[in-house]
Structures are given as C-alpha cells and as structure tokens.
Amino acid sequence: MRLKDRVAIITGGASGIGEGICLCMAKEGSHVVISDINMDFSAKVADKILKMGRKALTVRTDVRKAEDCQNLIKKSLEEMGSLDILVCCSGFPGYSDNTTGEDPTRIENISEDNWNLTIDTNLKGVFLCNRSIAPYFKQKKKGKIINIASIAGRRGADWIPHYSASKAGVIIMSQAIAAQLAPFNVNVNTICPGFIWTPMSLTSGKMMAKLYPQFNNMNPVEVFDEVVRTKVPLGRPQTPEAIGNLAVFLASDEANEITGQAINVDGGAVFS
Numbered sequence: 609m610r611l612k613d614r615v616a617i618i619t620g621g622a623s624g625i626g627e628g629i630c631l632c633m634a635k636e637g638s639h640v641v642i643s644d645i646n647m648d649f650s651a652k653v654a655d656k657i658l659k660m661g662r663k664a665l666t667v668r669t670d671v672r673k674a675e676d677c678q679n680l681i682k683k684s685l686e687e688m689g690s691l692d693i694l695v696c697c698s699g700f701p702g703y704s705d706n707t708t709g710e711d712p713t714r715i716e717n718i719s720e721d722n723w724n725l726t727i728d729t730n731l732k733g734v735f736l737c738n739r740s741i742a743p744y745f746k747q748k749k750k751g752k753i754i755n756i757a758s759i760a761g762r763r764g765a766d767w768i769p770h771y772s773a774s775k776a777g778v779i780i781m782s783q784a785i786a787a788q789l790a791p792f793n794v795n796v797n798t799i800c801p802g803f804i805w806t807p808m809s810l811t812s813g814k815m816m817a818k819l820y821p822q823f824n825n826m827n828p829v830e831v832f833d834e835v836v837r838t839k840v841p842l843g844r845p846q847t848p849e850a851i852g853n854l855a856v857f858l859a860s861d862e863a864n865e866i867t868g869q870a871i872n873v874d875g876g877a878v879f880s
C-alpha cells in the first residue's frame with residue numbers, strides 16, 4: 609500500500625471525482641477527511657471508507673469562506689493527529705440548473721453572480737485551502753498538495769469563459785505555490801481532468817442541449833456521449849478512478865521529485 613496510514617483531506621470529496629479520489633486514497637491505506645458542503649453525501653462516502661478499514665472524518669466546509677478552510681485544517685489535525693495530503697476538488701460548473709436568459713454562455717450575458725460563484729468556488733477556494741495548510745506543511749517539512757483544475761484551463765472553452773479562467777488560475781497559482789513551498793519539501797501539482805460523468809456533467813449536458821442545435825432533442829447522457837465521441841481521441845470518457853489513481857501517485861513517495869506540474873487525464877483531448 610502506497611499511502612499506508614497517511615491522512616488525506618479531499619475537498620469536494622462527497623461526490624463525483626472527489627469521491628473517486630477518496631476511495632482510491634483509502635484503497636492505498638490512507639485515512640480520509642471528507643470536506644464538502646453536502647453532508648449527506650459526505651456521510652455516505654465516510655461509510656464506504658470505514659468499511660475499507662480506514663478512519664474517516666467529515667468536516668462541513670464552504671471553500672469560499674476563509675474561516676471554514678482554517679477550521680478544516682484545525683479540526684482534521686485535532687481528530688486525525690497529523691496531515692499528509694490535501695486535494696482541492698470542490699467545484700462549480702459555471703452555471704446552475706436554473707441559469708436562464710438569452711444564451712447565458714455568451715460573454716455579454718454571463719451574470720456577475722455566476723462569475724462570482726465560479727471564481728470563488730474554483731479559484732478562491734483552492735487559494736484558501738492551500739493557504740490554510742501551508743504553515744503546517746512548512747513546519748513539518750513534508751506535504752503533498754494536489755489541486756484539481758480542468759482541460760478547460762489549458763485552452764479556453766467556448767461556452768464557459770469564466771470557468772476556464774478559474775481553472776487556468778488554479779494551474780498558474782499552483783506553479784507559484786509549488787515554487788514557494790519547494791524549499792520546505794512540499795510538492796504542489798495540478799490534475800486537469802477531461803470528461804467524467806458526474807452531477808456536474810449533468811448540469812452541463814442540460815445546458816448544452818438547450819443551447820446548441822447539434823444537441824437538440826438529446827438528453828444529458830447523449831450530449832455527454834456525443835462530446836466524448838467528437839473530442840476524445842481515445843474515444844471513451846474518463847472515470848473518477850482514473851483521476852484518483854493519478855492523485856494517489858502524486859501523493860505517494862514515488863512522486864517525491866515531481867512538483868509544479870499540471871497533468872491532463874483526458875484521453876488525449878488536449879496535448880499540453
């Protein structure tokens with residue numbers, strides 16, 4: 609087991625990719641802190657981890673709030689005794705199911721509310737969690753931080769300019785933090801997922817079906833399948849486990865020499 613008795617915090621750990629990362633970490637021997645705003649889903653993930661024989665803790669955290677992020681580290685340390693890994697995976701897709709109005713994806717129509725929610729969750733949330741754990745990892749002279757961005761942060765995606773901006777911000781900010789923390793033996797890397805079917809993809813699929821003629825009359829699963837068919841050279845969607853496997857590697861001693869990198873897990877959709 610590559611992470612035996614390590615302790616990992618996963619923000620956004622209650623659902624989708626975050627849940628996949630929690631389970632992959634636990635499979636490799638790590639105890640897991642599930643940090644999310646959705647406590648019902650967090651409890652279900654915690655149950656699965658306990659059944660695998662690991663410790664699990666749930667901490668309600670709104671990553672947009674500094675005091676919640678500070679409390680996350682404090683509570684995790686109190687309950688678990690030490691911390692080794694932070695994965696920042698909470699995210700907002702850019703639009704909610706009730707986003708309305710004339711093509712809300714065009715730059716002239718993107719609301720400030722959606723901008724704020726996207727940047728605050730996806731970028732400020734990563735900043736606040738990285739900021740909260742940095743003093744502990746610096747003093748410990750060891751730690752692994754893995755921030756989850758997106759291939760939309762590699763190349764601006766037409767229908768989500770604000771989401772793309774938030775994810776590009778995560779990639780570049782992580783490089784800067786990696787440079788700051790390298791002298792303290794703390795590794796900071798970014799994973800850029802491609803196309804994974806999660807509640808987030810459901811929201812995106814509904815929006816695309818409404819807006820784009822090529823997806824008219826399709827349900828969100830069909831939209832997702834069509835996007836994968838046309839955008840992914842390997843011709844298949846990625847899975848939460850595929851992201852979790854890379855997160856485990858980056859969190860393990862095998863990746864001690866890797867820092868400041870952003871790695872795509874996208875079936876070849878973006879070559880960078």
Ligand SMILES: NC(=O)c1ccc[n+]([C@@H]2O[C@H](COP(=O)([O-])OP(=O)(O)OC[C@H]3O[C@@H](n4cnc5c(N)ncnc54)[C@H](O)[C@@H]3O)[C@@H](O)[C@H]2O)c1
Pocket residue numbers: 619620621622623624625626643644645646669670671672697698699700701729730756757758759800801802803804805806807808809
């Ligand atoms: N699904 C994909 O294809 C895909 C592709 C690229 C990147 N991503 C990124 O992966 C991450 C996980 O996405 P997912 O697809 O698993 O979505 P998801 O909706 O299944 O999970 C997102 C989680 O974040 C939590 N969350 C939302 N706002 C929060 C807040 N303010 N504070 C704390 N937690 C909050 C939600 O409760 C949820 O549990 C996101 O950062 C997303 O941008 C997803």
